Amino acid sequence: MRHFLSLSDAGGDAIAAMLADALERKQARAGWPKGRADADAPLAGRVLAMIFEKNSTRTRVSFDMAIRQLGGQSIVMEAGQMQLGRGETVADTARVLSGYVDAIMIRTDDHAKLDEMAAHASVPVINGLTDESHPCQIMADLLTIVESGRQLPGLKVAWLGDGNNVLASIVEAAALLHFDVVAACPQGFQPGEEAIVRASGRARVVADPREAVADADVVVTDTWISMGQAQAETKLRAMMPYQVDAALMAAAKPGAAFLHCLPAHRGEEVTPEVIDGPQSLIWQEAENRLHAQKSVLRWCFGQIG
Numbered sequence: 001m002r003h004f005l006s007l008s009d010a011g012g013d014a015i016a017a018m019l020a021d022a023l024e025r026k027q028a029r030a031g032w033p034k035g036r037a038d039a040d041a042p043l044a045g046r047v048l049a050m051i052f053e054k055n056s057t058r059t060r061v062s063f064d065m066a067i068r069q070l071g072g073q074s075i076v077m078e079a080g081q082m083q084l085g086r087g088e089t090v091a092d093t094a095r096v097l098s099g100y101v102d103a104i105m106i107r108t109d110d111h112a113k114l115d116e117m118a119a120h121a122s123v124p125v126i127n128g129l130t131d132e133s134h135p136c137q138i139m140a141d142l143l144t145i146v147e148s149g150r151q152l153p154g155l156k157v158a159w160l161g162d163g164n165n166v167l168a169s170i171v172e173a174a175a176l177l178h179f180d181v182v183a184a185c186p187q188g189f190q191p192g193e194e195a196i197v198r199a200s201g202r203a204r205v206v207a208d209p210r211e212a213v214a215d216a217d218v219v220v221t222d223t224w225i226s227m228g229q230a231q232a233e234t235k236l237r238a239m240m241p242y243q244v245d246a247a248l249m250a251a252a253k254p255g256a257a258f259l260h261c262l263p264a265h266r267g268e269e270v271t272p273e274v275i276d277g278p279q280s281l282i283w284q285e286a287e288n289r290l291h292a293q294k295s296v297l298r299w300c301f302g303q304i305g
Ligand code: CP
Pocket: 055, 056, 057, 058, 059, 060, 129, 137, 261, 262, 263
């Protein structure tokens, strides 16, 4: 059984195969009504249950549409409306849902809850974001980079701002797909040392935003305050020099792509002229959540890799 808890669960070769599959499927259904199933409906008869302990727009709708386009169906649940929300254990929830559905996606806070779900489920479990990582987002980011005509091996990705869950998954991807990440983060908001060590020399952390973007092919940022974090003035002040503005984009490689997982806070981590400017690929990136996750679902069911 295949769980997609982190990018390493699949590995570099399977991720490359998933990206190729996603591109092919995206092209094959271009212009179709969104609700029409793919011609081969490879997950017909399968049901995906989704549990949300945190807000979501993209993950919720893209997974729902992904399973529909693959011919399957979904059940979307807010944890607060489940018995999970009043103390039923994750383990018991995993066992019960495994009797009803064919796969479970969960968005939660503590990564240990995701691990517990996977340990007790007898169907594939997918990480829809935890405080530690966001692998499905990075599948979409990688797809967007490849679709833009860039090759992953040897690419330089610059990260600006908070050393958060999204950065952790980019760093993991760097080691698996042989590209480099330079993250510029303020003191006190850097990613954990273990994540950098696990990247086997593919990732480093610097203090200077200009050093991060120098020669970068792709510039990425994310909200300074992630879900579940307190809105702290001190953090916002520390982050200000890491804002991606036109001058910082101009210091990257000419024509560098700008990515942001969204939701964005214009005027904080990025200026409107960058996120809404010609180098920004954010709408394609958001749409690619759908296409990338269709391939993640197919991988979970043993249809890829
Ligand atoms: N990028 C992302 O995961 O968006 P949502 O929080 O809307 O799902």
